[in-house]
Amino acid sequence: MKQVIIGTVGYHNLCNHSIGSVLRPELQKIDWAPGVEIDELNWGPIAIVQKFQARTAPYQRVILLAALERPGRAVGDISVFRWGGSLPDEELIQRCVGDAVTGVTSVENLLIIGEYFKIWPSETILVDVEPGPEQAGEHFTPEMQAAIPDLIRTLQYLTAADNGQLLTYEPLYGDTLIQEA
């Protein structure tokens, strides 16, 4: 049985930008395959590193769900990236750690710090949704609402697929932060 975690990342109360945190309770109601956990990975990259390090059975696949603004996408567009490692320089890693321990929550920080401390399995995947501009509130725009079924199907596929059958994905590297290579 494969140990898989879907971890949601992002601030609350920011409309579409809060897709992970708002959707998490819904995801937890779904009947996932054995070995799949849904959890919030929003409480600080260092704390998450320590949680992963303390596990006796490491995760074999990590799927991070977040909302990120990227050029050229429409609200609700879903992208799947596979984490490719390649860290930025040490000064930037230090800054990431500094940000993390002083309260900044971001999927970029999480990926880089997790990579530095070697917690990510080879199958680390980022599923991100285009949220559009930040707004206040716990609601989604209609476009985002319409994307949710696809998003759930994507996550279901990714949790169940064998490594060789993972969805078409783009690589993502730490030394370019969140820009596609």
Place this chain on the structure above:
Amino acid sequence: MCFKNLPIEFDAEGNATLKEGVSNPYSYNVVDLGKNEDKLKDLLGKNGFLKNVDYDPVTRIAGALAFHSVVDLKEKKVISSNSMATLFRGYEIILKGRSPLDAAYISSRACGVCGGVHSTVSALAIEMALDIKPPPLAIVMRNILLAVEYLYDHPLHLFLLSGPDYSEQLVSETNPEIVERAKTTPANNSAAHGYKLMIDIMRDLNPLTGKLYIEALEMTRVAREAYVLIGGKYPHPQSVVPGGLSVTVNITVLNEVYQRLIKFFDYGQKVVGLWDDVFDFFLECNPDYAKVGARPATMIETGVWDHPDYYDASYKNCDTWGNARWSTPGVLIDGELVTTSLKQINVGLEEFVEHSYYEKWDGHRFKEDLEGRPLSPNHPWNKETIAKPGKQSWRDRYTWDTCPTWDRNSVEAGAYARLYITAKANKVVSRRFVNPTGHSMILNVPKHNMPAATLEWHIPKVWNAFERNRARAFCIPYSALVALDNWYMAMDYLRQGETRMSTPFTIPTKGTHIGVGFWGAGRGFLTHHLIIDDGAISNYQILTPSTLNASPHTPWGTPGPYEEAVLNTPILENVELDNPDKKFKGIDILRAIRSFDPCMPCTTHIQVADSDYMVTREVTTCACGLE
């Protein structure tokens, strides 16, 4: 008589009034900073050794701080400095019009590190405004919660943020002669930390890879675990409410907390020994390090950790309960303790915006405090936050920070002020583990894996970057021991069947109620001034430690604490004027700034008027510093 500059005098009974015959008692001169700027510009044009040194952002701090200085690389001195908070914090505006019940949860978000402190100060302000006294178990558990928060905070700063400035990796780039000397210099406190040579310590201070860096990360976990047992979650606790804590505490919870707390007994001994060795070694290498970050010991502290036999939340008795705290409130002016009265601390506070991106407010609603002492129109109960973004200008406005003063003095804040003022005041009531002497602080650390030890911090003769960090190191065992003292009290309450954790209350829907919460953050002094009108918050003002420390020049032209500390800092880094490849790092300037433990990170959520558009980018943290 604690006030030298404000026109306040006291009668024989200690009642304060405005001095008679002063026509405009709170007036002040506004100095034109432009003249100095013109001179500087002229000098920069003529003197090739003068260099603008800008840090934007200053790294390895919490949040968004930029710093501008002009350095004479030939004379190796700083000739001009400006501290800039580069983000707007909007919490004071967000809180207006809301129910006071929201304040603890919302204000907590002002900081990504010390959310629990903001929640607590908010709860204290409401307790004062509405006359709510928490039950004793809640008071001691609150003390433990916040002591544990400091146990997260101090290692983080000492080893992750400030520590690398003393590491082999960084020092070999700026002062390789020190690294060479470290290779043969024995460490004095080997028994406490296990390192034989100074170079071994400096190597383990290396960022990311050093064992001390990694260990500090691990200790933040221990502290976080203890914290969430009481607060529910970190950094924004779910359990802090006016009137106590919304958790049930039993023997199991206390034992779980204890298992984490005891790890800081050994760690506290180790950290104190380490930093004593590091700073003593650097001073041996070059005594001029005593000038890095130097400024007079002029500081302010609210005090923390309420004694349950004294705390009743009232303004009337705040001098009594303030002085019963494990950390004594007070103000030091150039090393002299001028007051330990929370009322006098409150009355002496003012906030100015002449060099900040804010509009001056009109009005002077509260001319007196709750007992008739005079209050300035610039006092936080009178201040309003009116943002006015504008062009950055060293001669005019250059920061989102305001300029808070006490009795018109630029005062600094920090965990070290907590230790310094408590040691000097010698007023602590409960002395089971913590004993101030008037000139030092004795800490009786119990046995864990290491033998029991008595640590003593002495009030230093000079005040500088090293002494800030040295005192902060002592604040680790200090905080752990206060937590332990309170832990024993909590156990006693449970044995007595005193298990109440909160006091019920209602928010009155009519009338005006005012309060102030006094409680230090990890970085020191923190106040929330609150006004409730007809059941809703009508004004809320947050004064954080970095608001004080990152302050711009006062209207009358004196620099803020960061600015002053940097101006007094000699450039001890090896500068090779004729080697363009040798980049000037400014490590001495950065050591001076970082010694304050800047914390600007208030996650800034600015709601644009008449829309639901939120700005959250480039947002940072620790409520400390931004408005």
